Amino acid sequence: MKKIFLTLLVAFTWSLETIASEITATVVFENLTSQELVKGEFEVVELNQKTEIFTLESFEIKLPESGKYHFRFESDDFTAYTFYPTRINKRNNVITVRLVEKSGFRTNGIFSFPINLEIELSDEQIEQKIAEGSLNFIMHGLDSSIPENYLNFKEKYGVGLIKENCVIDPLSFKRASENNQLIVNYLTNKYGEEWLADLNEKPFGVIL
Structure with a gap:
């Protein structure tokens, strides 16, 4: 009887530890097209865990522990850019899937980018x-005009905006995302999330 009790106690303790180490991550979609999703597949590569997706509503996934993971989203309807923190933990746990129109030069239309959330520059x-006057968000667009709210934003916070070619290749996407995330981390550490109210649209590639 004592051995059974000890076995149950060990199993219960192990279960609690497993639950405590689990990470809940949230997958969010940014659809930059006018079309709707028919079907897609989200994958956690290391776990060989695949989930069929039929809606662009956010959803949660369970990961066994904090650490480095790779995520992918595939759909015949879009080119998909998936970006996420290099290391998933309880604080950095948002996976963003950005959907754009398919272009002829794409190979498979699937791009996956771990984004380094460590700030490499000091606050100074x-x-x-x-x-x-050289700190800028990066945005890709059809023209070089800067929205008025970004002009006002620079006057208030000292952070401007530069626009680059509307064709978003993988390397440009990663560079813009990490640049913008670095600025977001700085502004959030300094002002909380109040600064977001001064922008009508979220900076490109940002994980909040």
Whole structure:
């Protein structure tokens, strides 16, 4: 009887530890097209875990522990860019899937980018760039015009906006996403999330 009790106690303790180490991650979609999703497949590569998706509503997934994972989203309807923190933990746990129109030069229309959320520049270096007027969000668009709310934003926070070619290749996507995330981390650490109210649209490739 005592052995059975000890076995049950060990099993119960192990279950609690397993639950405590689990990470809940949220998958969100950004559909930059006018079409609707028919069907897609979301994959956690390391776990060989595939989930069929029929709606672009956000959903949650369970991961066994914090760590490095790779995620992919595939659909015949879109070119999919999936980006996420290099290391998933309880604080950095949002996976963003950005859907754009398919283009002829794409190979398989699937791009997956772990985004480094570690700030490589110190606050002093970032503030120096602000003083020089050289700290900018990066956006891709059809024209070079800067929205008025970004002009007002630069006056208030010292962070501007530059526009690049509307064709988003994988390397440009990764560079813009990491640049914008670095700025977001700095602004959030300094102002909380109040600064977001001064922008009508979220900066490109940002995980909040």
